[in-house]
Amino acid sequence: MATERKRILVVDDDPDIVESLNIVLESADFDVDTAATMSDGLAQVESKRPDLILLDIMMPRGTEGFHFVWKLRSQYPDSIKDTPILVLTAIHSTTELRFYPDQSDGTYEPGEFLPVQGFIDKPVEPASLLKRISSVLGEGD
Amino acid sequence: MSTTEVDLTSRLLWLCRLRWLAAMSIIVLTLAAVYVLGFPLPVFHLTIVGAGVAVYNIVLYAWIRAEIRRSGVVSLRLATRLAHLHIDLDLGALILMIHFTGGVESPLGVYLVFHMIVASTLLSPRAALAQATVASVLYAAIVTLEAMGLISHYALGFMRPDFYTSAQVYVLVVVLMSVLYGCIYTAGSIVRRLHERERELSDFAVRLEQEMHRTQQAYEQIQAVQKMQVRYMRRVSHELRRPLAAAVSLATVVLEGFSDAKPEAKTTQLLRRVVARLQHGLDLVADLLQLSLAREAPLKEERSWVDLTQLIKQASDELTDHAQQAGVTLSLDLDRSLEPIFAQRQGLGAAMSNLIGNALKYTDSGGQVTVSARQDRQATYITVADTGMGISTADLPHIFEEFYRAEEAGNRDSEGTGLGLSIVQSVLEAHEGRCEVESEPDKGTTFRIVLPRGNTEVGGSQQEHEEAPCEGKK
Numbered sequence: 001m002a003t004e005r006k007r008i009l010v011v012d013d014d015p016d017i018v019e020s021l022n023i024v025l026e027s028a029d030f031d032v033d034t035a036a037t038m039s040d041g042l043a044q045v046e047s048k049r050p051d052l053i054l055l056d057i058m059m060p061r062g063t064e065g066f067h068f069v070w071k072l073r074s075q076y077p078d079s080i081k082d083t084p085i086l087v088l089t090a091i092h093s094t095t096e097l098r099f100y101p102d103q104s105d106g107t108y109e110p111g112e113f114l115p116v117q118g119f120i121d122k123p124v125e126p127a128s129l130l131k132r133i134s135s136v137l138g139e140g141d
Numbered sequence: 142m143s144t145t146e147v148d149l150t151s152r153l154l155w156l157c158r159l160r161w162l163a164a165m166s167i168i169v170l171t172l173a174a175v176y177v178l179g180f181p182l183p184v185f186h187l188t189i190v191g192a193g194v195a196v197y198n199i200v201l202y203a204w205i206r207a208e209i210r211r212s213g214v215v216s217l218r219l220a221t222r223l224a225h226l227h228i229d230l231d232l233g234a235l236i237l238m239i240h241f242t243g244g245v246e247s248p249l250g251v252y253l254v255f256h257m258i259v260a261s262t263l264l265s266p267r268a269a270l271a272q273a274t275v276a277s278v279l280y281a282a283i284v285t286l287e288a289m290g291l292i293s294h295y296a297l298g299f300m301r302p303d304f305y306t307s308a309q310v311y312v313l314v315v316v317l318m319s320v321l322y323g324c325i326y327t328a329g330s331i332v333r334r335l336h337e338r339e340r341e342l343s344d345f346a347v348r349l350e351q352e353m354h355r356t357q358q359a360y361e362q363i364q365a366v367q368k369m370q371v372r373y374m375r376r377v378s379h380e381l382r383r384p385l386a387a388a389v390s391l392a393t394v395v396l397e398g399f400s401d402a403k404p405e406a407k408t409t410q411l412l413r414r415v416v417a418r419l420q421h422g423l424d425l426v427a428d429l430l431q432l433s434l435a436r437e438a439p440l441k442e443e444r445s446w447v448d449l450t451q452l453i454k455q456a457s458d459e460l461t462d463h464a465q466q467a468g469v470t471l472s473l474d475l476d477r478s479l480e481p482i483f484a485q486r487q488g489l490g491a492a493m494s495n496l497i498g499n500a501l502k503y504t505d506s507g508g509q510v511t512v513s514a515r516q517d518r519q520a521t522y523i524t525v526a527d528t529g530m531g532i533s534t535a536d537l538p539h540i541f542e543e544f545y546r547a548e549e550a551g552n553r554d555s556e557g558t559g560l561g562l563s564i565v566q567s568v569l570e571a572h573e574g575r576c577e578v579e580s581e582p583d584k585g586t587t588f589r590i591v592l593p594r595g596n597t598e599v600g601g602s603q604q605e606h607e608e609a610p611c612e613g614k615k
Contacts, residue, residue: 014383014386014387016387016388016390016391016414016418017386017387017390019391019411019414020387020390020391020393020394021390023394023399023400024394024399027399122386122390123385123386123387123389123390123393124390125393126393126394126397126399127397
């Protein structure tokens with residue numbers, strides 16, 4: 001491996017989801033860090049400097065996922081505030097809560113509303129997850 | 142009432158419009174009768190009557206319009222007085238016309254019938270009857286005065302010249318009078334019946350409107366309930382989705398061979414976690430079912446005599462193994478003279494299992510859980526006390542809410558459904574009882590069930606039931 005191993009931070013309060021993501025990501029040669037709360041997650045962004053964050057929106061506990069994004073993007077140093085984020089969610093298919101514009105709208109641009117790199121439906125399908133991650137990290141390089 | 146005055150006013154205006162035609166006809170027909178047909182009629186007198194009708198019509202019409210402009214509507218009192226004035230003036234004009242066109246010979250006598258119909262629609266039955274009497278008297282007066290030669294008779298040549306002076310002429314007078322009274326009677330009863338129908342219809346309209354209002358309210362209530370149901374379903378779906386999504390994630394990892402690539406992640410261990418999450422989903426479904434049964438219970442009223450001692454012993458026996466594993470002492474302190482209560486056995490059993498199960502779950506090894514029960518004349522009291530971790534004051538008001546889980550509880554037992562205490566509460570509400578809780582963090586928690594005996598026993602009178610229901614119902 002000539003290239004440096006990429007580091008991914010998983011923020012999710014469900015230990016079993018974290019465990020399965022961990023196994024999948026480690027099998028694809030990523031270094032994985034995990035956090036169960038928003039504050040722990042933000043602390044780890046600062047200390048571990050991940051290349052990508054997989055973030056659970058954490059319903060119904062509240063809107064911690066959203067706050068995580070807004071806080072990171074607006075209050076953190078330039079070196080880390082633009083860390084790519086993929087949001088893990090089951091929300092937009094089950095509630096009318098919309099955090100990005102209607103895709104049928106012609107003016108829609110992906111990620112325009114919530115400043116993240118994309119959304120992945122839960123439960124996560126490993127192959128498509130790895131594909132999404134590599135495309136986001138490829139863009140970042 | 143307001144419909145009557147509006148109605149009366151519109152009928153007066155209609156009469157005014159009709160009168161324009163009458164005034165014009167009097168003049169035109171007089172000229173035609175005299176100059177075309179050659180009848181020897183007094184043109185001047187008849188023209189004056191026609192003009193007079195036109196003049197008083199202008200005055201009456203202007204009066205009504207002015208009144209409407211001034212106060213928006215003609216009051217019932219004024220409208221009634223105006224109606225009398227209209228009718229009296231018309232009768233006067235008509236009598237003059239009859240006199241100038243031949244008295245008893247005049248074909249215009251027939252117009253008195255028309256006049257009576259108009260009077261019936263505008264005046265009260267009594268006033269209409271008076272109108273018929275006045276018309277009869279005036280008609281008879283003309284005939285008599287003409288017969289006596291006190292006023293002139295304008296002969297048309299329809300009758301024998303000596304007929305109008307003979308006593309036989311009164312046959313015509315009597316016939317006309319009977320027609321006028323008959324007309325008032327018939328028209329009056331038709332008008333009355335029409336008014337009744339109108340009143341019935343307007344009453345019906347009012348009732349219909351009230352009914353529609355009530356229907357609208359019921360519809361809004363149903364909508365609100367439906368909205369709540371949708372929200373609840375969404376919540377339930379989300380709660381069910383969590384364990385299922387986790388189970389699918391873990392199982393997918395195993396199925397797609399990712400666990401082999403990671404030696405320390407034992408496939409068996411992962412599968413055990415899958416089963417645990419699926420079990421949690423199953424528990425959730427079972428609790429939801431139990432909750433729906435408890436909610437439905439007040440509607441079904443399936444009660445029987447329940448031996449409390451047996452019920453509590455059974456609930457605690459089922460949890461004895463669990464208590465031993467947890468190292469917690471589970472003891473019973475039941476009053477020996479507990480009488481059977483009339484209750485829903487299954488629901489009450491589920492409530493006891495939930496309370497004892499909770500107490501064991503949140504009590505550390507070496508702790509104690511005590512279930513006690515006693516009765517007095519008013520109620521049955523069951524308490525489940527533990528020496529466990531307790532509930533924080535912030536969480537205490539919320540513990541009966543569905544899916545509510547205190548943070549400490551979640552840390553200790555990730556597999557709880559958050560529905561146990563909701564089940565307890567629903568069961569007690571079905572029995573019109575209540576559940577009280579006292580707790581101190583790190584010292585322990587005591588749940589106290591109160592089941593009023595008036596409600597749980599068939600012997601307790603129904604009145605008692607009504608007077609002292611669920612004091613502490615949430």
